[in-house]
Amino acid sequence: TNNANTTITVGSKAFNEGYLLGELVAQKLEIDGFNVERKLGLGKTIITYGALRYGDIDVYVEYTGTLAQAIFKLKNTPSIEQLNELAKQHELKVLRSLGFNNTYALVMDKAKASKLEIKTLADLAKHPQLKFGLTHEFIKREDGWEKLAIHYQLNHQPVGIEHGLAYEAIQAEKIDITDAYSTDGDIDKFNLLLLEDNDDYFPRYDAVPLVRANADPAMVKSLEALAGILDEATMQRLNGEVVNQGKTFAEVAHQFLVSQGLKK
Ligand code: PBE
Secondary structure (H helix, E strand, O other), X not given: OHHHHOXXXXXXXOOHHHHHHHHHHHHHHHHOOOEXXXXXXOOXXXXXXXXXXXXXXXXXXXXXXHHHHHHOOOOOOOOHHXXXXXXXXXXXXXXXXXXXXXXXXXXXXXXXXXXXOOOEOHHHHHOOOOOEEEEHHHHHOOOOXXXXXXXXXXXXXXXXXXXXXXXXXXXXXXXXXXXXXXXXXXXXXXXXXXXXXXXXXXXXXXEEEEEEOOOOHHHHHHHHOOOOOOOHHHHHHHHHHHHOOOOOHHHHHHHHHHHOOOOO
């Protein structure tokens, strides 16, 4: 097909699920005949978003809550339709959700939580001795630590940590609490408890492909076929195949597309 004359650059943020979804998007475009260049793991949200805005990449997977609050600086997270009205002003288009919500959650060791009788974020206020190791991005974001701490009256002083090292730091008791992503594949492996967000502080973070408003319609059509293809449990399982079973992102994405009948 004539899609072969079009090269699409697929980007991603620099965390496991970002790479995996980047591979999924890249392979789907390849199935439909596009030439694909991969620029995965560009960095944190603002870097990757900037790469899309300025044309270094043509697509990456973002999350609705992140787009609304960390990028557009809104106080809440509107529907995808409303978000799209705003996106237009930024010359962007938000495609339909891949089907899952990957929310932030604070986690701690299950046994320690049960010993201290901690179940919810509000409970943390009664335990000022707990050590918080939070990701650098979470500490700074609109939907992150500062407002969360005010909301739940937490006076802890967090230290910054790489997300990829945080669960091991909890296991080694260097820290007690970190910000997890709810679809991480290793939450069970590390025996972590996701603390309940009783007041729904966190918005929804539905995974959505993000493209520029003038994107090639054939590319948009190819990506729209991924709408609703995942759910939270499936995404957690796929992330786990990488972190627990040592499969590559490309392998996991390939096998998933095959299982969906989208690839031979
Ligand atoms: N999240 C959870 C973050 C990291 C994973 C979707 C809220 C984000 O990338 O915006």
